[in-house]
Amino acid sequence: MSAGLTARGVVRGFGGIRAVDGVDLAVPPGRITALVGPNGVGKSTLFDCLAGATRPDAGRVLLAGRDITALPDHARARLGLARTFQQVAVFPGLTVEQNVRVGAEQRRGGTARALLGLPAPGRAAARAATDRALRLLDLDPVRDWPADRLPPGTLRLLELARALAAAPRVLLLDEPGAGLDLAQTARLAAVLRALTAEGMALLLVEHDVELVARLADTVYVMAAGRMVARGPAREVLADRRVAAAWGEP
Numbered sequence: 639m640s641a642g643l644t645a646r647g648v649v650r651g652f653g654g655i656r657a658v659d660g661v662d663l664a665v666p667p668g669r670i671t672a673l674v675g676p677n678g679v680g681k682s683t684l685f686d687c688l689a690g691a692t693r694p695d696a697g698r699v700l701l702a703g704r705d706i707t708a709l710p711d712h713a714r715a716r717l718g719l720a721r722t723f724q725q726v727a728v729f730p731g732l733t734v735e736q737n738v739r740v741g742a743e744q745r746r747g748g749t750a751r752a753l754l755g756l757p758a759p760g761r762a763a764a765r766a767a768t769d770r771a772l773r774l775l776d777l778d779p780v781r782d783w784p785a786d787r788l789p790p791g792t793l794r795l796l797e798l799a800r801a802l803a804a805a806p807r808v809l810l811l812d813e814p815g816a817g818l819d820l821a822q823t824a825r826l827a828a829v830l831r832a833l834t835a836e837g838m839a840l841l842l843v844e845h846d847v848e849l850v851a852r853l854a855d856t857v858y859v860m861a862a863g864r865m866v867a868r869g870p871a872r873e874v875l876a877d878r879r880v881a882a883a884w885g886e887p
């Protein structure tokens with residue numbers, strides 16, 4: 639049984655297009671895995687199959703050895719899988735702190751308990767998880783701001799903080815570096831390293847080659863729905879064929 643998240647032979651088509659065409663991928667604990675490739679090669683579709691936003695036509699997705707292929711995204715979240723979105727998704731009317739608190743509540747099944755009219759247990763634990771996530775992403779100074787007043791880079795960090803407050807075992811990040819300034823990128827890199835040191839399994843879909851080179855342990859390269867290369871970041875990124883597939887000169 640392999641820990642972390644694993645895809646085996648995943649296929650997902652749209653009409654006549656096989657967006658993902660029989661893909662294997664491993665996202666092990668304590669490592670940063672990156673998925674790269676030019677636009678339109680199937681990265682987001684594979685990401686959605688892993689996160690549970692869409693179902694594969696064939697193949698399996700395993701979380702810590704358990705087959706989760708048929709589970710919807712919210713059931714996967716309860717098992718310790720969290721994700722962020724390419725188009726940042728936060729609650730604009732809530733404050734930064736309230737947004738992160740939503741993530742912390744998910745970790746305790748708080749939404750289900752609230753629906754049943756039961757008192758929320760472990761309120762202190764949720765508060766502690768919220769505070770930690772806010773601190774990690776340097777969001778304390780803006781914790782009372784409405785989310786819709788944040789600049790794009792800070793919004794992205796907020797989305798990450800909310801995912802982290804749920805204390806996931808596996809975290810899927812869709813373009814986490816997009817829109818960040820240099821200081822925010824450095825903060826992101828430090829946080830992701832710290833999380834993997836604690837044993838979290840991380841997958842990044844990322845266009846920023848420098849960020850991938852700086853962070854990733856293992857890089858997978860997709861082209862036309864298939865994996866065309868995978869291996870240690872330094873080797874894969876130095877490969878000319880990979881640079882060509884990625885659209886580099």
Ligand SMILES: Nc1ncnc2c1ncn2[C@@H]1O[C@H](COP(=O)(O)OP(=O)(O)OP(=O)(O)O)[C@@H](O)[C@H]1O
Nearest residue numbers: 652655656657675676677678679680681682683684
């Ligand atoms: N909902 C959909 N309906 C029809 N076709 C789709 C759908 N989603 C993706 N596709 C097609 O599947 C292929 C793979 O798209 P996908 O978005 O997964 O690629 P990508 O590598 O993530 O691209 P990008 O880097 O631009 O996000 C493309 O040809 C795309 O047009």
